[in-house]
Each structure stands twice: as C-alpha cells, then as structure tokens.
Amino acid sequence: MTETRAAPFVVHTATFEGPLEQLLRLVQQGEVDVSALPLAEIAAAYLTHSRAGFDVEEATEAIWTLAALVELKARALLPQPPPPEEPPPEEPGDLDAAMEERVAAYRAFKDVATAMRALETYQQRVFLRPGEEPAGALLTGVALPDLMRAFQEVLARGRERPREVIPEPITLAERMAALMELLTEATGEMAFQALFPGEATRLEIVVTFLALLELIRLARVGVRREGPDGTIQIFLRTNADVHRRMDAVLPGRDAG
Amino acid sequence: MSDRSGAIPILDEPAQPPDDARLYEAVRAIECILFASGEPVRPEQMAEAAQVPTEIVAAALAILRGEYAERGLEVQAVAGGYQLVTRPAYAEAVRRYLGAAAREPLSQAALETLAIIAYRQPITRPEVDAVRGVRSDYILERLEERRLIHVVGRKDTVGRPMLYATTEAFLRHFGLGGLADLPPLERFGQIVSPPEL
C-alpha cells in the first residue's frame, strides 16, 4: 500500500512552480506556454527526486504526465498540419456553445466537489465502534505456530509425492461436510494429523485445511492441545459452547 | 454541518404504534444492535433481530435519533442502513485515545473525478476525460483501488470502453444513505443536459 509517501515532486521553472499534474492542466488550458517549458530539465529533476524515494505509482503518473507534455510541446513547435479536408459540421457558434456548456459542466462538478469535500470531512471525524467479530477463544491451548507446524508437515509430505495429475475438483463445502462426517464417526474427536493421510495431494491438504478453518470460524469445530507436547485434537462443538462464545462478546450479560 | 436525517422518508412516518411498551423495547433493542455492530445495519436486519415488524423499526429509529440529538453519539443513515457513530465535534478526543492519525482525504482531482462519476454513472473513462479536459487513467485506478468506484460493464460503442460506477464504500466514505442523497447538481451550475460526446 502507498499511504505513506515521500514529499511529492514539485516542478520549479521560470514560468511555473507546482505539481506536475497542475502543470499539465495549465498547459492544456493555455495558461502556461508549453513551447518555453524546459521538459528535459523537468524530467532530470524528477529522476533526481525519485532517487530519494521511488514510488511506482507516482512514477507512473509522472511518466504519463511528462509524455503528455512532450506531445503537447511537439505539437506546439511543429508547423501546424493542414486543416482537415472537411470543415467541422458545426457552425462556429455551435462550437462556442458546446465549449461553453462543457466549461459550465466542469465548473458545476468542481463546485459539487466542494460540497462532497464537506461531507468527507464530516465523515472522517466520526468513529464507528469496533465490530464485535467472533474472535480468538476458539483455539484453546493451541498457538498458531503449532497449527502451522502441523500444516507444514503434512504439506511437505504432500510435496514429496510424485508429480500430481490434475485432481478432481474438491470443493470446500464438500470437504467441510466430509470433515463433519469424519468427526461424527470418530465420536466427536480425532487427532489433527489424522485429517491428512499420506496420500493427500497438496491441493487436497490446502482445501482440507481451509475447510477446517471455516468450521472453526462457524464454531462447529474446536481445537485443543493435549498436554504440553501432546497432539492437537479436533472436536465437534456443542450448542452450549456456541452460547458461551456469544456471551463472551456481550460484556453486559454477566453483570445484570 | 447540518443533520442529514431528513433524507430517509420512512422516518417521517407517524411514530404512533398501538403498543407503547413494545415500541420502547424495540428502541432499546435497536440501540443495542447498532452499538454491537461495527457497520451499517439494514432495517430488515433490525426487524429480524428485535423480532418486531418493520413499521416498528422505522418508528423506533425515529425515536432513537431524537434521543441521540443531544448526545455525543449520533445515528447516521448510511449505505441503505443505519449506524451509530461518534459526533465530529469529539474527533480529537477519540483520536487522542485511539492514538489514530487523521485519515487521508481524497486529492482535489480525485474528488472532482469522483463527482463526475457519481452524477453521470455509469460513465466511461473517455467521457470523464472529456469533462475534465485531462486524462484520468491514473485517478480512476486509484479510485478503483480505494474501492470507491468499480467497473459495472462495457459500453456498446467503438472500443467497448469500461463503464464505471460508484460503490457502497463510496456511500460510506461520504456518509450518504444512497445516491439520492447527493446534493442536486442543478444547484451548482446551469446545466440543462449533459454534453453529447
């Protein structure tokens, strides 16, 4: 993300001082004479600027703008091409009117942008409450590294297998249903490792893992660790567990 | 800044249901729901959670907004739902507590481009360029990245250019209940019709 940037590039020339984008706009509006602009100097200055802190997006914009300026300057310096063979269909008066209308439209949008700025300023000063997502407490006694280490093991195992054929499409919904069934058959509890048989492909392992995470999120399944060096156990959750979790996000419930 | 509550006509309905106790309970329940949710809540969601008809929800919301008129918090109609937020007057205190920096506003050029898209949507990039008089590629890209606009299709014309429209995040960014809440453009210039391109 590019929220934090170095100081923006500023053009310093005899006839203009300010950001590149503004320079382009003024040139297009005929307020700055492009034929007198030292574009090579501006480009060199930009290169120096970008060495201090290169921002890809800023550079993209700068290149676009510089290219547009070069084009405008070339056009201004070259002898004017002969006018198109057919005169424009519109009367000069119509052209003026169209131009006037366009300018009026742009002015209206500039004005309305001011109104929108006020709305934005207002909204940037209000704060929502942090949403009460179901969080944390689902992984009792299991640190993420434990879970990930177990995952790494099974993935490494999957990778050692010879070249995989494109597997049949496995959907997460199917895998979630299969996991629930597996757990029910295992009378509600089984070892994490048992979910990943040796013949599983990498895709299968990933989908199983994501299915497991989704079941944990939906509070259908819980994870716990048996003893300090024990195995990781997956178990079916009951409704009582779910209610306890909901209570945890409603601090007022226990107080009254 | 004026209160923009008037934008939602449903709230203007008479707040006189048959059962006062039931309405009162609905007001309290909706207050709790808005508090617990970190995002706009649609009236149907409130009705379902509070187990009351939508007419009661509308009346309860009107009462709740009145109750919060004098408080530090306010009920906002945003993006088709309602949300409870802190008042702007206390932004500094909240920022000091949260240790949060002020959020970065949109650049002037981005805001103008967004205004054009908001009022003329769906609109193509060349059409935006024609209004602004400069190329808008970069700005459109940034706006799309911030999820304030998105591509909704292609125009059936030469080159089949992409058509842009504003998103729900746009409504949230400006605290608008819907596009109808945008200030009427006619007030801002003498535009009879959009120029033909």
Add this chain to the structure above:
Amino acid sequence: MSDRSGAIPILDEPAQPPDDARLYEAVRAIECILFASGEPVRPEQMAEAAQVPTEIVAAALAILRGEYAERGLEVQAVAGGYQLVTRPAYAEAVRRYLGAAAREPLSQAALETLAIIAYRQPITRPEVDAVRGVRSDYILERLEERRLIHVVGRKDTVGRPMLYATTEAFLRHFGLGGLADLPPLERFGQIVSPPEL
C-alpha cells in the same frame, strides 16, 4: 413560539456557567471515547484524551451513568476501568443480530478464490481467473470488502495488474485472531524437510 425576529446574541450564549459547559463537553467526549473503544478505559486515559482533570472525569462519569440509566446501553465499572455495554435484557436481540451476521457464510466460489489467493499470494486477478476459469472481479471485490484480502502492489508486467494477498483479518475470520504470523502458503511448497519439532 419564541420570537426570533431580532437576533439577540445573548440568547445564543450558554445558559449555564462556564464550568458546567466544560463538564458537559467532558461528558460527551467521554461518551465518544467509551463508544469507540472496544475495551475498558481507565479514568486517567479519559482525562488525557478529553484533556480535563480527573475530578472532572469522575463527575462526568457519574452524569453519564445517570444518563444511561434508562437506555439500552449502560456504563459498567470493571477491573480495567469503565466500558459501555449492552444491557443483559437485550442480549437476545444482539445475539440474534450477531449470529445472523456471523452465519452469513462466504459463497462457495468465494471460498475457492480465497484458497487460491492464500495458496499463491501475491497473485493478480488474471492469474486467479486462469486457475478458476472464470472472471473473479466481483468475488475479489467482496473478499476485499470483508477485508480477507487486500491489494499489496502491482505486478511489473503489461497493464501492471494489482497484486492481492490475504490480510490479518483473514486469520481472524477463521478464528485465528491475534496470531498474525501465518506464513504465505506458497512457501510451504519450498519446504524440503519437515521442520524440527
């Protein structure tokens, strides 16, 4: 009806002495701080954020508790300070709302897209499309809205497409809140031997 014909400035001044105005502002600011905080706030923190002495905080808290006596929310004193919470009487409604919101599951296509991104991040939209065989614009947008993925940059190739990766909220969404060190899944492919236990 009051007579508003003559703008008499004295009417606009606070009807209370200055100290009351300061206390009133402190009550509102503290209300905002308690609301915006997801956890208990200590009086010293309130004093610092609202920039008032602790005596004012104590008085403001007393007033605030009185104001909330009849509401759906209440100010609760807990070990870590004070917090704004929903009243137990409305827990059912809140539970129904949060439950319904939490039960809104990701679509099948969204889950699959997420798996691809988790597995191959950072990845561009065209690359995701290539794996899925269909366009993924809309799904990427939804996943981004739910803050499961975000744009982390642009790929240095034709068109400079945006690169997507999973977020910390991705971990939280799957019940792994606060544990942010999930290694990129692509790295697993490079593991030659299982790590030591």
